[in-house]
Amino acid sequence: MLSRTASCTCGQLSITVEGEPGGVGLCHCLACQTRTGSAFAYLAGFRGPYTVTGRATEYVRTGDAGASFCFRFCPVCGSTIYHTEEGVEGGVSIAVGAFADPDFPPPQDSVYDCRRHGWVVMPEGVRVFDLDPE
Template structure:
């Protein structure tokens, strides 16, 4: 099984995941816009196991439906690299697509919080769009 490695800008923090992503999506919620400093977050979900190298600073945010997400970012360069949902850390990790620095990475299959999408952002054909979080 092939592995992929995502890392922060300075290389201090990285995560190695196995296989293909279980899903790739973009989120346009205001929290993701603030967290990334961009107009949306692009995330890829992977099943465990995964291997983290380096030191991360953590930030926990509670989502609209009460789920708690623990974001890990580099304390040196500030890049967000991955996050987990509390209670599911042993099954699933979401990795920032940009941290793979791979232009051939698979495109998103879904887009959430489309109600917050900037009107000039164009999604690839076939992306399933949700006005808010479907869960």
């Protein structure tokens, strides 16, 4: 089975997952833009089990629909690596850039298109949602 490891910039914090992602997507919401310091978040969802190595600092944020998300980032270099959603057991979303793999699968979905920067063009075949459909 395919194993992937995502890690922070300094290497102190990492997460290893098995298999293919259950979904890969982009989020253009303003919270993801400020969290990543970029125009959007590029995330991959995986089912457990997964293994975390190193220390993480946590930040909990409530989404527009009321769900709570716990983001984990490296307390040394500040890289956001992964997050979980309260009440959703066994699942984890990982920042695709933390895999440092230019061959990682492309996004399937794009949410919060209403906040997408005008210069960002979606690849062909990506499902686009004005808000988060969940």
